[in-house]
Amino acid sequence: MARIASEAMRERLKVYFIMGSTNCKKQPLEVLTEAIDGGITLFQFREKGSGALVGEQKYEFARQLQNICKKRGIPFIVNDDVELALALDADGVHIGQDDEDARIVREKIGDKILGVSAHNLKEAQAAIAAGADYIGVGPIYPTKSKEDAKKAQGPEIIRFLRGQGVDIPLVAIGGITAENAGEVMNAGADGVSVISAIASAASPFLAAKQLVQTVFNND
Numbered sequence: 001m002a003r004i005a006s007e008a009m010r011e012r013l014k015v016y017f018i019m020g021s022t023n024c025k026k027q028p029l030e031v032l033t034e035a036i037d038g039g040i041t042l043f044q045f046r047e048k049g050s051g052a053l054v055g056e057q058k059y060e061f062a063r064q065l066q067n068i069c070k071k072r073g074i075p076f077i078v079n080d081d082v083e084l085a086l087a088l089d090a091d092g093v094h095i096g097q098d099d100e101d102a103r104i105v106r107e108k109i110g111d112k113i114l115g116v117s118a119h120n121l122k123e124a125q126a127a128i129a130a131g132a133d134y135i136g137v138g139p140i141y142p143t144k145s146k147e148d149a150k151k152a153q154g155p156e157i158i159r160f161l162r163g164q165g166v167d168i169p170l171v172a173i174g175g176i177t178a179e180n181a182g183e184v185m186n187a188g189a190d191g192v193s194v195i196s197a198i199a200s201a202a203s204p205f206l207a208a209k210q211l212v213q214t215v216f217n218n219d
């Protein structure tokens with residue numbers, strides 16, 4: 001299998017839903033199913049924070065979510081846990097600046113999708129050099145979903161990176177909702193990545209649909 005092409009990656013990043021068991025108000029498998037019905041384009045399994053599943057329970061939960069994604073043609077990305085991604089034969093891995101080195105992860109996962117978090121130009125350039133398929137840039141707005149999140153930088157960080165010639169597929173993250181997704185896309189993001197806007201919504205289906213409408217109408 002060859003590396004994903006940039007243009008295909010950009011399309012996949014449009015509405016990127018991230019979720020773990022601790023983020024959901026409803027049954028997580030139902031939340032993911034509704035989000036897919038609503039039109040999400042990519043999914044990341046992020047099992048983190050107080051009360052997160054570990055060991056066999058984490059593996060089994062991930063496998064169930066992966067099965068839903070497989071049936072619906074949504075690529076399944078694993079956050080942080082490269083060994084889990086390999087054990088499940090996931091479609092890819094997302095790592096941050098405090099995780100395993102991106103070059104080593106690229107070697108381990110071969111042609112699978114590699115996403116790397118970047119907060120500034122230096123980190124973005126290093127991620128590209130290490131073989132990232134996309135970068136996640138955030139937090140754009142304040143977020144309650146990541147305990148160790150950095151200070152929000154606003155959509156300006158995306159405009160700045162694009163202005164400096166960073167043309168890798170780029171997804172914005174942190175505090176993004178259907179209300180502010182338009183300005184994030186206008187700043188030059190290929191897509192938006194969200195946890196709470198979908199996972200905490202009374203209707204994950206409607207929440208996903210609203211994001212999809214905003215992002216795709218912005219093309």
Ligand SMILES: Cc1ncc(COP(=O)(O)OP(=O)(O)O)c(N)n1
Pocket residue numbers: 016018044046048079080094095096097098099115116117135136137138146171173193
């Ligand atoms: C799409 C996307 N962008 C950024 C992140 C954050 O990754 P990281 O900085 O490693 O933080 P954790 O998510 O591991 O807490 C992400 N997960 N996805």
Ligand SMILES: Cc1nc(C(=O)O)sc1CCOP(=O)(O)O
Pocket residue numbers: 018117136137138139140142143144145146149150173174175176193194195196197
């Ligand atoms: C997982 C994550 N990473 C971030 C970063 O800045 O790198 S912000 C974040 C949490 C995003 O959740 P919500 O959509 O609920 O704000």
Ligand SMILES: [Mg+2]
Pocket residue numbers: 079080094095096099
């Ligand atoms: Mg991480």
